Amino acid sequence: ETRRHRVQVLGPHQVDAAAETLRGGGLLAFPTETVYGLGADATNGEAVARIFAAKGRPSFNPLIVHVVDIAAAEEFAMFDAAARDLAMHFWPGPLTLVLPLRKGHRLSPLVTAGLDTVAVRVPASPLARDLLAAVGGPVAAPSANPSGRVSATRAAHVVDGLGDRIDGVLDGGPCAVGLESTILRATPLALLREGGLAAEEIKALLGRTLPRDVTPGKVQAPGQLSSHYAPGRPVRMGVTVADPTAVLLGFGDIAGDLNLSPTGDMVEAAANLFDHFHAIDALAASLGKVRIDVAPVPETGLGRAINDRLRRAAAPRP
Numbered sequence: 334e335t336r337r338h339r340v341q342v343l344g345p346h347q348v349d350a351a352a353e354t355l356r357g358g359g360l361l362a363f364p365t366e367t368v369y370g371l372g373a374d375a376t377n378g379e380a381v382a383r384i385f386a387a388k389g390r391p392s393f394n395p396l397i398v399h400v401v402d403i404a405a406a407e408e409f410a411m412f413d414a415a416a417r418d419l420a421m422h423f424w425p426g427p428l429t430l431v432l433p434l435r436k437g438h439r440l441s442p443l444v445t446a447g448l449d450t451v452a453v454r455v456p457a458s459p460l461a462r463d464l465l466a467a468v469g470g471p472v473a474a475p476s477a478n479p480s481g482r483v484s485a486t487r488a489a490h491v492v493d494g495l496g497d498r499i500d501g502v503l504d505g506g507p508c509a510v511g512l513e514s515t516i517l518r519a520t521p522l523a524l525l526r527e528g529g530l531a532a533e534e535i536k537a538l539l540g541r542t543l544p545r546d547v548t549p550g551k552v553q554a555p556g557q558l559s560s561h562y563a564p565g566r567p568v569r570m571g572v573t574v575a576d577p578t579a580v581l582l583g584f585g586d587i588a589g590d591l592n593l594s595p596t597g598d599m600v601e602a603a604a605n606l607f608d609h610f611h612a613i614d615a616l617a618a619s620l621g622k623v624r625i626d627v628a629p630v631p632e633t634g635l636g637r638a639i640n641d642r643l644r645r646a647a648a649p650r651p
């Protein structure tokens with residue numbers, strides 16, 4: 334048994350053991366419908382600190398707090414009427430709301446990085462919901478990948494990336510959505526990160542356009558850093574003809590070595606994106622190719638979040 338694979342992989346029938354790991358201050362990766370999260374008890378400062386150590390995050394960025402329902406969120410966050418509408422309509426689901434912290438909350442200050450707001454999400458994955466119910470408290474969780482790398486959409490990705498640094502992985506199979514949640518600040522309303530819930534759906538509910546918060550120099554979310562979601566080799570977007578030095582990640586009619594969705598279905602492409610990043614990187618390594626080319630993806634619906642991740646993967650590395 335190698336040190337790398339020391340981590341305990343738990344099956345869906347072992348939710349109680351998984352919850353026990355979290356309650357005991359351990360680090361447990363768990364599936365959500367978006368991506369796998371690296372969870373810790375959000376009220377336990379030492380457990381939360383170990384998340385940053387395990388991911389190798391350069392700084393203490395604020396984390397998303399996962400809860401089972403709105404009532405659980407209200408213990409530490411405050412909802413105005415608009416936030417409540419959004420939560421009632423889109424939770425459980427791939428939407429994270431940034432809300433004002435409630436006085437007297439018990440979250441570790443590391444979770445919010447000292448901000449007076451908190452990012453909250455109620456995931457839809459049944460296994461995540463069972464886990465959160467069994468824990469009975471808030472679970473802080475960033476995506477379960479080493480800092481700057483591609484997010485994990487399968488338990489095997491988590492084992493590969495973090496297997497020697499965490500206590501367990503709850504294996505729920507591949508993630509249905511495959512893109513991180515959309516992050517929305519409630520007041521003043523702003524889209525902080527495109528993600529698994531298309532902005533069109535939020536606009537339709539609110540009946541107004543969504544301003545984007547792109548205040549220069551003020552990084553709201555590491556997802557806003559230019560180089561992020563990086564596979565092991567350079568990425569080039571908008572490629573229609575395969576280059577002999579590269580592997581090609583296809584979309585629709587542009588077949589490629591691997592295809593995000595041969596029928597051009599955005600939901601399928603989103604669900605495949607990170608999994609195909611992991612797979613095509615391995616393929617490039619085995620074929621001795623130096624770059625990953627990606628076919629054009631239309632800028633509509635989930636295509637905007639997909640292109641956002643592709644642009645960050647293609648950005649110059651620090």
Ligand code: TXA
Pocket residue numbers: 365367368369370371394395396397429431445448450451452454474475476477512513514515516525553554555556557
């Ligand atoms: O789908 C997801 O959102 C996944 C799953 C596991 O829930 N989580 C995820 O976490 O993508 P992470 O840490 O990779 O991204 C969370 C983002 C970060 O970019 C962080 O800066 C932002 O949320 N964030 C957290 N609290 C915030 C706050 N109070 N204000 C603004 N942004 C915040």
Ligand code: MG
Pocket residue numbers: 475476484
């Ligand atoms: Mg992440």
